[in-house]
Amino acid sequence: MSAALIEARGLTVSHPGGDLPVLNHIDMHINPAEIVTVVGPNGSGKSTLVRALLGQIALDAGRIQRLAGLRIGYVPQRVHIERAMPMTVRRFLSLPKRVSDADAAAALERTGVEGLQARQIVSLSGGQFQRVLLARALLNDPQLLVLDEPTQGLDQPGIVAFYKLIEEVRAQTGVAILMVSHDLLVVMRASDRVICLNGHVCCEGTPQAVSAAPAYRALFGAESQGTLALYRHHHDHDHDHVAHDAHSGHDHAHDHHHHHHHQQG
Numbered sequence: 383m384s385a386a387l388i389e390a391r392g393l394t395v396s397h398p399g400g401d402l403p404v405l406n407h408i409d410m411h412i413n414p415a416e417i418v419t420v421v422g423p424n425g426s427g428k429s430t431l432v433r434a435l436l437g438q439i440a441l442d443a444g445r446i447q448r449l450a451g452l453r454i455g456y457v458p459q460r461v462h463i464e465r466a467m468p469m470t471v472r473r474f475l476s477l478p479k480r481v482s483d484a485d486a487a488a489a490l491e492r493t494g495v496e497g498l499q500a501r502q503i504v505s506l507s508g509g510q511f512q513r514v515l516l517a518r519a520l521l522n523d524p525q526l527l528v529l530d531e532p533t534q535g536l537d538q539p540g541i542v543a544f545y546k547l548i549e550e551v552r553a554q555t556g557v558a559i560l561m562v563s564h565d566l567l568v569v570m571r572a573s574d575r576v577i578c579l580n581g582h583v584c585c586e587g588t589p590q591a592v593s594a595a596p597a598y599r600a601l602f603g604a605e606s607q608g609t610l611a612l613y614r615h616h617h618d619h620d621h622d623h624v625a626h627d628a629h630s631g632h633d634h635a636h637d638h639h640h641h642h643h644h645q646q647g
């Protein structure tokens with residue numbers, strides 16, 4: 383995996399004041415032009431993992447290797463504070479780094495919201511705002527896009543359209559994408575690889591491999607609501623045909639804060 387854009391080994395992370403690590407011995411990597419999606423229950427450490435990979439959080443243990451000079455575009459999970467401020471789309475695109483009018487226009491066009499420069503951020507629809515966020519993340523010609531729940535607030539057609547857009551951008555630019563998402567069904571279709579996180583890597587693999595495993599039925603089974611199904615994911619069962627991380631067979635000393643429901647039916 384020497385060609386990986388970014389690679390983590392034995393990543394262990396705690397938050398200040400937290401008695402136990404929220405991430406335990408995470409091994410993961412992202413290859414060029416790959417779409418990798420992280421799924422997992424609320425509080426399972428997805429955003430923490432993303433921020434650790436971006437170098438925003440100190441590590442307890444482990445190491446992260448980034449390709450030298452790696453350019454990353456980042457859409458954080460929480461941007462509603464920025465959204466509440468009076469600001470035009472054009473100004474927003476120049477934060478934190480000034481960009482030319484031509485680059486701003488091209489980024490908006492690429493994400494399908496051309497001509498919105500003069501609009502106030504607060505006046506945008508949810509879908510338009512997510513596209514503006516993506517446009518901003520694309521501005522420094524990233525090799526890796528990191529999107530933490532980029533479809534929050536979008537309706538089902540909006541979610542589908544957003545993932546289509548992401549795939550188009552990948553096809554056009556060759557950018558790799560690390561995404562956190564709860565939109566499981568769409569995620570399964572739009573990802574090259576899925577990582578199921580719950581403080582540790584529970585299982586990972588191609589959508590095909592994951593869907594062939596009992597984990598798939600636990601994730602997508604009887605419930606039509608993907609998010610609900612995720613909470614019923616039985617993290618300690620056998621994941622046939624799905625790669626385990628080296629630690630998932632151990633007894634974990636820490637509490638995963640989730641319930642082990644058995645599959646119904």
Ligand SMILES: Nc1ncnc2c1ncn2[C@@H]1O[C@H](COP(=O)(O)OP(=O)(O)OP(=O)(O)O)[C@@H](O)[C@H]1O
Nearest residue numbers: 397398400404422423424425426427428429430431
């Ligand atoms: N800055 C912080 N200080 C202290 N604890 C934190 C901090 N950020 C997150 N945590 C805790 O770390 C754990 C993992 O949080 P994280 O935000 O990574 O979860 P997540 O998987 O992204 O959840 P969600 O699906 O709700 O976004 C949670 O228990 C959370 O309360």
Ligand SMILES: [Mg+2]
Nearest residue numbers: 428429430459
């Ligand atoms: Mg999060």
